[in-house]
Amino acid sequence: MSNVNIKSLVKSNAIWLVFIAEVIIFTIASGGTFLTGNNIVNISRQVSYYGIASIGMTFVILIAGIDLSIGSIITFVNVVCAFLMVNAGMNMWVAVIISLLLATAIGTLNGGMVASIGIPALIATFASQTIFEGISYLISGGRPISGFTSSFGLFGRWAIGPVPVCALIMIACFALGSFILNKSYFGRYFYAIGGNEEAAELSGIRVNRVKYLIYALSGFFAGLAGIVLLSRSGSAQSTVGKGLEFDVITCVVLGGVSVNGGVGRMSGVVAGVLIIGSLTNGMILMDVSEYTQMVVKGLVLAIAVGIDCMSKKHQST
Amino acid sequence: MHEAEKKWDAYFNETDPEERKLIVGMTAGENDDLAGFLAMIYRKRYEDPKNHDRAVDNWLWKFVYLPGLYRKRRLSKKAMLTEVDRTLDDLCLNMILSKEEEAALYLEFRNAARRYLGTCLGRNYGRRLFGLKEISPAEKRARACEELWMMSRGLALSAGKEAKLSLFIEALRAEASEFCPDCDSIYEHLEQKHKRGV
Numbered sequence: 109m110s111n112v113n114i115k116s117l118v119k120s121n122a123i124w125l126v127f128i129a130e131v132i133i134f135t136i137a138s139g140g141t142f143l144t145g146n147n148i149v150n151i152s153r154q155v156s157y158y159g160i161a162s163i164g165m166t167f168v169i170l171i172a173g174i175d176l177s178i179g180s181i182i183t184f185v186n187v188v189c190a191f192l193m194v195n196a197g198m199n200m201w202v203a204v205i206i207s208l209l210l211a212t213a214i215g216t217l218n219g220g221m222v223a224s225i226g227i228p229a230l231i232a233t234f235a236s237q238t239i240f241e242g243i244s245y246l247i248s249g250g251r252p253i254s255g256f257t258s259s260f261g262l263f264g265r266w267a268i269g270p271v272p273v274c275a276l277i278m279i280a281c282f283a284l285g286s287f288i289l290n291k292s293y294f295g296r297y298f299y300a301i302g303g304n305e306e307a308a309e310l311s312g313i314r315v316n317r318v319k320y321l322i323y324a325l326s327g328f329f330a331g332l333a334g335i336v337l338l339s340r341s342g343s344a345q346s347t348v349g350k351g352l353e354f355d356v357i358t359c360v361v362l363g364g365v366s367v368n369g370g371v372g373r374m375s376g377v378v379a380g381v382l383i384i385g386s387l388t389n390g391m392i393l394m395d396v397s398e399y400t401q402m403v404v405k406g407l408v409l410a411i412a413v414g415i416d417c418m419s420k421k422h423q424s425t
Numbered sequence: 426m427h428e429a430e431k432k433w434d435a436y437f438n439e440t441d442p443e444e445r446k447l448i449v450g451m452t453a454g455e456n457d458d459l460a461g462f463l464a465m466i467y468r469k470r471y472e473d474p475k476n477h478d479r480a481v482d483n484w485l486w487k488f489v490y491l492p493g494l495y496r497k498r499r500l501s502k503k504a505m506l507t508e509v510d511r512t513l514d515d516l517c518l519n520m521i522l523s524k525e526e527e528a529a530l531y532l533e534f535r536n537a538a539r540r541y542l543g544t545c546l547g548r549n550y551g552r553r554l555f556g557l558k559e560i561s562p563a564e565k566r567a568r569a570c571e572e573l574w575m576m577s578r579g580l581a582l583s584a585g586k587e588a589k590l591s592l593f594i595e596a597l598r599a600e601a602s603e604f605c606p607d608c609d610s611i612y613e614h615l616e617q618k619h620k621r622g623v
Contacts, residue, residue: 307488
């Protein structure tokens, strides 16, 4: 293999090298606890919900957008699904389907504000973040809702052999996301819109429809993440999704999806999710306080975005 | 090349498909071999075989899609080669052409590139930081120039199809030179980067 090939191979897989280095560091620092079977299962449970949510966010960032409502959609789905099951006595599956439809509808609403009205994505999704956070408080009255049937544990607590069901759901979602990006025409449209929206429109792509679809998918995946989180925690709280969107954005940007749109791949996002998941878990194992964890995660986001911006600047000089 | 350019000047200068349709329609009845060839290119470029009512520009789609294919060239080389072969068909570069047809095809490539570059000065092109920050016109020109290199010369080098794509490369380079004052240095820089495997 030539030097050029090795160099390009290392460069295109640098994110995985970072992940391996992180695992080695935490394994040594925790005296081997980090790499035990139990802890790996634990990490897979922890990363599952923001792994699922990051798929929709990837699509959104690929078209040079952003979805700040993901955290509040997760909260909203938590509260609504719990309310339907516990307060309205609804069947678990019906409650889950209604919650997912509502999450998709919120995503579509975001798409409408961005594509049809022309509100910048940051403002539109920030508005719906506030709206649905408020509605979640109104529904729950600020109190936790619990008392689900044991079968609801399927999404977050059950496991098939040693593998948690929530991790399998995440893997299936990543496979679907990867298929959409790499094998379907829609995936090509996402890259095209992120690269040059006006030319994409002139070439025949119905840009507004694709934007609706992307934000709807983002809402759907956030909703699914909300169901997994609710099942895992066993109690709906109106603060559960607060700030989650920033973890999700960090995973996606760290995974190499450009904040300028048009560039990125799903395998990088998988690595980004694993890095943030391992970082969180490693810091918990090492007894790092929650506030310090926030500082570290914020720094990781700033560095990831900074590297992306610097590389673009470097390319254009 | 000059003959075709003179006679079809209005056609090759016009970037709006509807206006171009009128021009190619007006001259289709004339005793001109080139008119038939241009009508064929017109259909290939602007018609959606699945939906005739839909306004498309299949070549502009190539302009949007091919830079991404160049960026992903190392990840899926087989897919890249398949796509380049398809592109050669779609751009009529696998056809045996007369001198006059070749000259017309060159001008058609330039027309498509001009239409693409026209979109690169718009508000949305190259926006940064989740679409919040607009870039300067100079940055837009440089970025568009980079993309023209990637979709033509870059892809040809990656797929080993420099000879087959030479007409396309030449036409895009000519348009890039008119559009971006730093075109030569950008092309040279990208050529070096490609050679280093970056």
